[in-house]
Amino acid sequence: MSTTLTTPSAAASAPATASSYADRPAPPPIPFARLLKVEMRKMFDTRSGLWLMASVGILSALASAAVVLWAPEDEVTYGSFAGAVGIPMAIILPVIAILSVTSEWSQRTGLTTFTLVPHRGRVLAAKTVNALVVAVVGMLVAAVVGALGNLVGSALNGTDVVWDISVSDFGAIVLANVLGVLIGFMLGVVLRSSPAALVGYLVYVYVLTGLTFTLAAAQPWFADLQPWVDFNYTQGALFEGWSNTGEYWAQLGVTSLLWLVLPLAVGSWRMLRSEVK
Amino acid sequence: MIELLELTKRYGEHLAVDHVSFTARPGRVTGFLGPNGAGKSTSLRILAGLTPATTGTATVLGRRYADLPDPGREIGVLLDASAQHAGRTGREVLRVAQETMGLPRARVEEMLDLVSLTPEEAKRRVRDYSLGMRQRLGLATALLGDPAVLVLDEPANGLDPAGIRWMRDLLRDHAARGGTVLLSSHLLHEIEVIADDIVVIGQGRVVAQGTKEELLHDDRTLVRAAEVGTLTAALQQAGWTVERVDPADPAAGLRTDASLAVTGQVALEARLPLLELRAADGAGLEEMFLQLTADTQREAA
Numbered sequence: 001m002s003t004t005l006t007t008p009s010a011a012a013s014a015p016a017t018a019s020s021y022a023d024r025p026a027p028p029p030i031p032f033a034r035l036l037k038v039e040m041r042k043m044f045d046t047r048s049g050l051w052l053m054a055s056v057g058i059l060s061a062l063a064s065a066a067v068v069l070w071a072p073e074d075e076v077t078y079g080s081f082a083g084a085v086g087i088p089m090a091i092i093l094p095v096i097a098i099l100s101v102t103s104e105w106s107q108r109t110g111l112t113t114f115t116l117v118p119h120r121g122r123v124l125a126a127k128t129v130n131a132l133v134v135a136v137v138g139m140l141v142a143a144v145v146g147a148l149g150n151l152v153g154s155a156l157n158g159t160d161v162v163w164d165i166s167v168s169d170f171g172a173i174v175l176a177n178v179l180g181v182l183i184g185f186m187l188g189v190v191l192r193s194s195p196a197a198l199v200g201y202l203v204y205v206y207v208l209t210g211l212t213f214t215l216a217a218a219q220p221w222f223a224d225l226q227p228w229v230d231f232n233y234t235q236g237a238l239f240e241g242w243s244n245t246g247e248y249w250a251q252l253g254v255t256s257l258l259w260l261v262l263p264l265a266v267g268s269w270r271m272l273r274s275e276v277k
Numbered sequence: 278m279i280e281l282l283e284l285t286k287r288y289g290e291h292l293a294v295d296h297v298s299f300t301a302r303p304g305r306v307t308g309f310l311g312p313n314g315a316g317k318s319t320s321l322r323i324l325a326g327l328t329p330a331t332t333g334t335a336t337v338l339g340r341r342y343a344d345l346p347d348p349g350r351e352i353g354v355l356l357d358a359s360a361q362h363a364g365r366t367g368r369e370v371l372r373v374a375q376e377t378m379g380l381p382r383a384r385v386e387e388m389l390d391l392v393s394l395t396p397e398e399a400k401r402r403v404r405d406y407s408l409g410m411r412q413r414l415g416l417a418t419a420l421l422g423d424p425a426v427l428v429l430d431e432p433a434n435g436l437d438p439a440g441i442r443w444m445r446d447l448l449r450d451h452a453a454r455g456g457t458v459l460l461s462s463h464l465l466h467e468i469e470v471i472a473d474d475i476v477v478i479g480q481g482r483v484v485a486q487g488t489k490e491e492l493l494h495d496d497r498t499l500v501r502a503a504e505v506g507t508l509t510a511a512l513q514q515a516g517w518t519v520e521r522v523d524p525a526d527p528a529a530g531l532r533t534d535a536s537l538a539v540t541g542q543v544a545l546e547a548r549l550p551l552l553e554l555r556a557a558d559g560a561g562l563e564e565m566f567l568q569l570t571a572d573t574q575r576e577a578a
Contacts, residue, residue, distance in 0.1 A: 021455040021456045022425075027350040027351065034376065038373060038376045047364040048364055108359070112361070115326070115349075116349045275322070277328075
C-alpha cells in the first residue's frame with residue numbers, strides 16, 4: 001500500500017508548479033488534411049496572394065469586356081471568350097503556384113514552416129495538391145465569367161448565343177492550364193527563388209516557344225522531332241488542334257516526363273535535403 | 278531536455294561546428310555563448326532539422342527532431358525573427374502556426390496578449406514591424422503550442438531594456454515550471470544574468486561548459502588603486518603574480534593570485550590607498566570570452 005500518492009485535487013490545483021512539463025504525452029501527428037488547409041490559407045493570406053486571387057476574377061471580366069467591346073459581331077462566340085479569358089489565366093495561375101513554393105525561401109517563412117512540419121515532403125505534397133485545386137477552380141471561374149460575357153455580348157449585339165466549345169475541348173483547355181501550373185510549380189521547386197522562377201516561367205512560355213517555332217520552320221529534322229521533345233508544343237496543342245489519338249497522348253506523356261516529372265523529382269529530392277536559412 | 282552529441286557540420290574545408298556535445302536540462306536555462314560566427318546558429322539549425330548535420334546527433338526530449346509528431350507542441354523555436362512573410366499581418370502569422378498545430382483559435386489572442394502586441398499592432402503587416410515587435414511575434418509563435426522546450430537564437434536582439442527584462446522573466450518562469458530553455462547570445466552579460474548553465478563555443482568547438490557558478494568561480498583577487506605601478510611592484514615583491522585586467526587601462530585594476538586578506542595587508546604595508554578590493558569572480562570567463570572574440574576577429578581579418 002502506498003500512502004505517498006498525491007490527492008487528485010492537489011494535483012489538479014497545481015498545474016503551473018514545478019515539472020508541469022514533465023512526462024507529458026506526445027501530441028498526435030499532424031494529419032495531411034490540416035496541412036492542405038494551412039497551405040491553402042497561406043496562398044491567399046498575404047496582400048500579393050489576395051490580389052492574385054482577385055485578379056483571376058478581375059482579369060477574366062476585363063478580357064470578356066474586351067471581346068464584347070472590340071470583337072466583330074460574328075466572332076462573339078464562346079470560343080472567343082474562352083480564348084480571351086484563358087490568356088491571363090495562363091499567367092496568373094502558374095504565378096500563384098510558383099509563389100506558394102518560392103515564398104518559403106524568398107520570404108524565409110520556411111524557417112517556421114519546416115520547424116513546425118519537419119517532413120518537407122508532406123508540405124510539398126500539400127502544396128502540389130493545392131496548386132492543382134487552384135488551377136482547376138481558377139479555370140472554372142474563368143469559364144463562368146467567359147460564359148457570362150458570351151451571354152451579355154450576344155444580347156448587346158442582338159445575335160444568337162453561340163456555344164462553340166465542346167466538353168472535351170473544355171477539358172483539354174483545363175488540362176493545358178493544369179500542366180502550365182505544374183510547370184510553374186516545378187520551376188519554383190527547382191529554383192526556390194521568386195524572381196528566378198517567375199522569369200524562368202516567362203522565358204519558358206514566351207521565349208522558348210518562339211525559338212522552337214523558328215527552329216522547326218527552318219530545320220525539317222526538328223519539325224519531325226518536335227512533338228516528342230517540345231512540351232510547349234504538345235501542351236499548346238491542347239488549346240487548339242489536338243487530336244484524340246494514341247500517338248498524341250504518347251507525345252504528351254513523353255514530353256511531360258522530360259519537362260515536368262524528371263525536373264520535379266530532382267528538384268524535390270534536392271529541396272528535401274537543402275539547408276533552410 | 279536537449280542533447281547534442283558530437284555534432285559536426287562541414288562546409289567544404291571549413292568546420293562550422295566541430296564535435297559539439299552538451300545537454301540542456303529541464304528546469305534550467307542554458308546559455309549558449311559565443312562570438313559571432315562561432316557556430317551557434319548552425320548548431321541550433323541542425324537541432325531544429327533545418328540543416329543536415331555532417332555527423333553526430335541532436336535530440337529533443339529523447340527523439341530526433343524529425344520524429345516529433347507535432348513539433349510545435351513540444352519545442353518552440355525562434356531562430357530569426359525577421360524570417361516572416363512581409364505581407365502577412367502579425368495575427369495571421371500566429372493563425373497559420375495555430376492551425377498547423379491544431380490549436381484552438383483563442384490561443385492566438387492569448388499569445389498576442391502575453392507578448393504585449395496590441396490588437397492595432399496585430400493588424401499591421403510584418404513589413405511595418407520594428408525588430409523588437411518581430412522578436413515579440415517570434416516569441417509568441419514559439420510559445421503558442423505551450424512547448425516544454427524553448428530554443429531561441431539571440432532573442433534579446435532589438436528589444437528595449439524593458440523588453441529584455443520582460444523576456445528574462447518569461448524564460449526564468451518557463452524553466453521554473455520545469456521547462457527546458459536554450460538561448461544563444463554573443464553577449465556575456467546577457468547570458469550571465471539569465472543562465473543557470475553555460476556552454477561557451479568558439480570557432481565551432483565547445484571551449485567551456487558547466488553551471489554558471491562553476492564557470493564564474495575564480496579564486497583570484499581583483500584590486501584597484503590609484504598608484505597601480507607601486508601596488509604591482511609591492512605584490513610582486515611579496516612573491517605574487519600580478520596582471521592588469523585591461524593592459525590599456527590602468528584604472529581597470531589588477532588581478533592577483535594573492536588572497537583578499539594578503540592583498541589588503543600588502544597594500545597597507547606599502548601605505549597605498551585602495552579604490553576597490555574584491556574576489557575576481559567572473560574574470561576568468563570574461564578573459565576567455567575576450568580571447569575567443571579576438572581570435573575569431575583575427576581569423577576573419
